[in-house]
Amino acid sequence: MVSVIIPTYNRANIIKRSIESVLTQSYQDFEIIIVDDLSTDDTSRVIQEFNDSRIYYLKNEKRMGANGARNAGIQCAHGDYIAFQDSDDIWRNDKLEKQMCMFQKRKELDIVYSRYIRHCADGKAMLVPEEKYAQNLLQEEISHTLASLNVIGTPTMIVKKKCFDECRMFDLNIPRFQDWEINIEFVQHYKYGFIDEALVDAYVSTDSITNTTGTELVSKALILKKHQEFFDTYGTMDIHLANLANIALNEKRLGDLQELLGDTFFYKSIYLNIEKIIKKQEVIQKNYLFVKEWLFKEADSNLINSFLSRYPDDSIALYGLGDIGKLFLNVLSDENEKKIRYVIDRNLFATTKFSVLPLEGLGDEDFDGIKYIIITAIAHEEAIRQELARVTTVPVISVYDVIKDASDKGNISAKET
Numbered sequence: 001m002v003s004v005i006i007p008t009y010n011r012a013n014i015i016k017r018s019i020e021s022v023l024t025q026s027y028q029d030f031e032i033i034i035v036d037d038l039s040t041d042d043t044s045r046v047i048q049e050f051n052d053s054r055i056y057y058l059k060n061e062k063r064m065g066a067n068g069a070r071n072a073g074i075q076c077a078h079g080d081y082i083a084f085q086d087s088d089d090i091w092r093n094d095k096l097e098k099q100m101c102m103f104q105k106r107k108e109l110d111i112v113y114s115r116y117i118r119h120c121a122d123g124k125a126m127l128v129p130e131e132k133y134a135q136n137l138l139q140e141e142i143s144h145t146l147a148s149l150n151v152i153g154t155p156t157m158i159v160k161k162k163c164f165d166e167c168r169m170f171d172l173n174i175p176r177f178q179d180w181e182i183n184i185e186f187v188q189h190y191k192y193g194f195i196d197e198a199l200v201d202a203y204v205s206t207d208s209i210t211n212t213t214g215t216e217l218v219s220k221a222l223i224l225k226k227h228q229e230f231f232d233t234y235g236t237m238d239i240h241l242a243n244l245a246n247i248a249l250n251e252k253r254l255g256d257l258q259e260l261l262g263d264t265f266f267y268k269s270i271y272l273n274i275e276k277i278i279k280k281q282e283v284i285q286k287n288y289l290f291v292k293e294w295l296f297k298e299a300d301s302n303l304i305n306s307f308l309s310r311y312p313d314d315s316i317a318l319y320g321l322g323d324i325g326k327l328f329l330n331v332l333s334d335e336n337e338k339k340i341r342y343v344i345d346r347n348l349f350a351t352t353k354f355s356v357l358p359l360e361g362l363g364d365e366d367f368d369g370i371k372y373i374i375i376t377a378i379a380h381e382e383a384i385r386q387e388l389a390r391v392t393t394v395p396v397i398s399v400y401d402v403i404k405d406a407s408d409k410g411n412i413s414a415k416e417t
Helices: 017-023 043-048 065-076 095-105 142-148 161-166 180-188 215-226 228-235 237-251 254-261 262-298 300-310 323-330 378-389 399-410
Strands: 003-007 030-036 057-061 081-084 089-091 111-119 125-128 158-160 192-203 318-321 340-344 372-375 396-398
Touching: 003 017, 003 065, 017 030, 017 043, 017 089, 030 043, 030 065, 043 057, 057 065, 057 254, 065 158, 065 180, 081 095, 081 161, 095 111, 095 158, 095 192, 142 180, 142 228, 158 161, 180 215, 215 228, 215 237, 228 237, 237 254, 237 262, 254 262, 262 300, 262 323, 262 378, 262 399, 300 318, 318 323, 323 340, 372 378, 372 399, 378 396, 378 399
Parallel strands: 003 030, 003 081, 030 057, 111 192, 318 340, 318 372, 372 396
Antiparallel strands: 081 158, 089 192, 111 125, 111 158
């Protein structure tokens, strides 16, 4: 039998679909233990409406958080296997069947998990883990992968109850990434199986702990300190410390980070982050100088004009009027100048023969007929791509893409560079 633990707090409006996705499973040997973390809405009434003897409803006497609620459910479980469901998620109807079949076929396994679809509050959906993480990285090399990032969602897991009995429960002090933390512990003792398909639809609501400012900093700092030896073993400790310093800088919480990490780790994280920034700036500077040199060469600028000749007039928007942007425009032939409808730039008073528009306020009608947006701002390319993605679906390429395409066709030295 599988004991399905569902922690919940004020989810009366959505928990019904979560429970139904368990009740309609093709594998039916289960119990459902719902642990209510002191809800103040109609959660209890919604649960009582099911009138199913397999559903057990527990209500905490005080708030314990998701980890405490899961631990309470595990302690009450009658099954030899523990599965986890969140009150705002939905299981595919063959989830339990596929995972329990794997347990039956491979007796050595202690934990079986799968991919899942993460539905964000803005309507976007993504596969977790991404397809680039092949099956060997998620099974044979799962320790290496977990040392780099969190790839196992709690609602995808089925765990033999003995793992909690022999090892430990969820850490009550960690407000987020509890799935990552418990799996870092378990992977050092137990055998994992992986089903290479999405068996859960996970929904991130606006009031989710995932969207709570500050929880990422606190949770990651606690996990790094607690599992230092694990991260050191797989060589990822320095990477995580550098990223943690970056989070603290962005949130203006360096004082909190110092308190969380202690002086030794704190100063190391700051040093590593600065070192990372310096290296990145060195790369950007080298690329910047290369692009400027490339654009200055007459033969290479001819290749850019050849590249643009494939597009009709008035069909390209250029993003950026810095040095690279101005050079790019200066090498255009009279014919190709007609390809540029306008330039997008924060400096609306920049001197140019082209119309300069701010990104803010641009709508679908402004991109009607635009075939490509070309980014010339090298240092901020990734951020600009994200910014543009919020307002248009027009394909975006960078000046690098233009140069690579032109270089490949022109068979020049820049190709190797």
